[in-house]
Amino acid sequence: MRIPKEFNIIGQCRKYNVPLWQCPPFLFLVMGFFICLTSIFLYLLGSQYIEDPREVALIVLTVSAILLVISTLITNTFEKLLQTNKLKSEFIDIVSHHLRAPISNLEWTLDFLLSRNGDKLEKDLFDYLKILKENSGRIRDLLNDLLIISKIEGEKMDLKKERFSLEALIKETIKNIEEKYKSFNIRVRLNIYNNVPEILGDRYYLKEVFSNLLQNAFCYSKENSEIKITLKKEKKFIYCEIEDKGIGIPKEDQPFIFQKFFRASNVLKYKPSGTGLGLYIAKLIVERLKGKIGFFSQEGVGSTFWFKIPIQ
Amino acid sequence: MKKILIIEDEISLQKTLKDALEREGYLVICASDGEEGIKLAKNEMPDLILLDLILPKKDGLEVLEELRKDSRTQDISVIVLTNFESIASVEKAIELGVVNYLVKAQYTLDEVIQKIKSEIEKLK
Numbered sequence: 325m326r327i328p329k330e331f332n333i334i335g336q337c338r339k340y341n342v343p344l345w346q347c348p349p350f351l352f353l354v355m356g357f358f359i360c361l362t363s364i365f366l367y368l369l370g371s372q373y374i375e376d377p378r379e380v381a382l383i384v385l386t387v388s389a390i391l392l393v394i395s396t397l398i399t400n401t402f403e404k405l406l407q408t409n410k411l412k413s414e415f416i417d418i419v420s421h422h423l424r425a426p427i428s429n430l431e432w433t434l435d436f437l438l439s440r441n442g443d444k445l446e447k448d449l450f451d452y453l454k455i456l457k458e459n460s461g462r463i464r465d466l467l468n469d470l471l472i473i474s475k476i477e478g479e480k481m482d483l484k485k486e487r488f489s490l491e492a493l494i495k496e497t498i499k500n501i502e503e504k505y506k507s508f509n510i511r512v513r514l515n516i517y518n519n520v521p522e523i524l525g526d527r528y529y530l531k532e533v534f535s536n537l538l539q540n541a542f543c544y545s546k547e548n549s550e551i552k553i554t555l556k557k558e559k560k561f562i563y564c565e566i567e568d569k570g571i572g573i574p575k576e577d578q579p580f581i582f583q584k585f586f587r588a589s590n591v592l593k594y595k596p597s598g599t600g601l602g603l604y605i606a607k608l609i610v611e612r613l614k615g616k617i618g619f620f621s622q623e624g625v626g627s628t629f630w631f632k633i634p635i636q
Numbered sequence: 637m638k639k640i641l642i643i644e645d646e647i648s649l650q651k652t653l654k655d656a657l658e659r660e661g662y663l664v665i666c667a668s669d670g671e672e673g674i675k676l677a678k679n680e681m682p683d684l685i686l687l688d689l690i691l692p693k694k695d696g697l698e699v700l701e702e703l704r705k706d707s708r709t710q711d712i713s714v715i716v717l718t719n720f721e722s723i724a725s726v727e728k729a730i731e732l733g734v735v736n737y738l739v740k741a742q743y744t745l746d747e748v749i750q751k752i753k754s755e756i757e758k759l760k
Contacts, residue, residue: 424719424740424741425646425719425740427741428649428719428740428741429646429648429649429652431744431745432649432652432653432740432744432745432748433648433652435652435744435745435746436652436655436656436745439656439745439746464741467741468741482721482722482723484723484726528742
C-alpha cells in the first residue's frame with residue numbers, strides 16, 4: 325500500500341537532512357499528541373469544577389483550537405526556514421557544478437594553448453592568453469573560496485580522515501607558490517624540528533590553510549626579503565609558523581584581520597585584487613579541525629602567522 | 637603506444653585532454669556518455685581510462701561497476717576526473733578500485749597530465 329507523501333514523516337525528515345526533533349512534520353505529530361493529552365486533562369479538570377458539561381466542552385474545544393493554531397504557525401515557520409536552507413544548499417551545489425565546470429574547461433584550454441605552444445605563438449597573442457588565464461584563475465579562486473565558506477558555514481563540510489605528511493604537503497605547496505611568485509625574488513627558508521609525525525586529517529583543507537597564509541606572506545613581503553617557515557611537533561599538536569619581512573598589519577586593523585571580507589588599510593596597493601577571504605577561511609578551517617590560529621605583527625616590520633592542529 | 641580512453645561529456649574538455657595527451661605521445665580515444673564508454677572499453681581494451689562521474693545514459697560509477705564485472709576489463713586502471721566531490725562518491729569509487737580521484741577544479745591541466753603519466757609509468 326502506498327502511503328500518501330504527507331504521512332510519510334520519516335521520508336520527509338530525510339529530505340530536510342535534519343535530526344528527528346528538528347523535523348517539522350514530526351514536531352507537528354508530537355504537538356498533536358500533546359494537544360490530545362491537554363484536552364483530556366482539561367476535560368477531567370473542568371468536569372470537577374464546572375457543572376455544565378457544555379461549558380466544559382466549550383473550554384476544551386477553545387483551548388485545543390488555540391494550541392492547534394499556535395503549533396501550526398510554529399511548525400510552518402520552521403518548515404519555511406528549512407526549505408530556504410535547502411534552497412541555499414541546492415544553489416551552492418548548482419554553483420559548484422555548473423559554474424566550476426566551464427571555468428575549469430576554460431582554464432585547461434588556456435593551459436594547453438600556453439604550455440608548449442609558447443615559443444611558437446606570437447608574442448602579442450601569448451600575452452593576451454596570459455591575461456585570460458590570470459583572470460579565469462581569479463574567478464576560480466573566488467569561486468573556490470565562496471564554496472569553502474558556504475560548506476563550512478552551512479555545516480556541510482565533508483572532512484576526510486587520511487594519514488599524510490604535513491611536511492610533504494608544505495614542501496609541495498611552497499614549490500607551487502614560489503613558482504607563481506617567481507618575479508618577487510623572495511627566498512623561503514623551511515626549518516623543521518623534532519620529528520614531525522604524519523597527521524590524520526584532511527589534506528585538501530590543510531593545504532588551503534597553509535597556501536592562504538604563504539600567499540599572503542609572498543604578496544605583502546618586501547622585494548628580496550626572506551620568508552621563514554617553522555614546522556614542529558608540540559605535544560599533541562603540529563605547529564606551523566610563517567614569518568615574513570613585509571608591510572605588517574597596522575595596530576588598529578589587527579582585531580579585525582580574521583573577519584570575512586576585511587582588508588587592512590595598507591594592503592590595497594600591494595594586492596588590489598585580494599578578496600579578504602583568505603584569513604577568514606584559514607581560521608574557519610583550523611577551528612573546524614580543532615586547532616588554533618593566530619599572529620603577531622608590527623607595521624613596517626613584518627607579520628608572523630601561526631597555526632597548530634591536533635595530530636590525531 | 638599506450639592507449640587512453642577518455643569518458644567525458646564536456647566536448648571542450650574532451651578535446652583539450654585529447655590534444656594534450658596526444659602531444660605526450662599517447663593514443664587517445666573518446667566517449668561522450670557512459671554506454672559508449674563501456675562499449676569502447678570492451679572493444680578497444682585501453683591501458684588507462686579517464687572517467688567523469690556525471691555522464692549521460694550511464695553515470696561514472698555505473699560504468700565502473702560494469703567494467704569491474706567483466707573479467708577482460710576488470711584490471712584496467714581508472715582515474716576518476718570530475719567536479720563531483722562528495723565523500724560518498726569518492727569512497728564508492730575507491731572501493732571499486734580506481735587508482736586516483738581528481739577534482740578538476742583543484743588541478744591545472746599540466747598537473748593532471750603529470751598524474752596520468754605517472755600512472756602509466758606504473759603499468760610498465
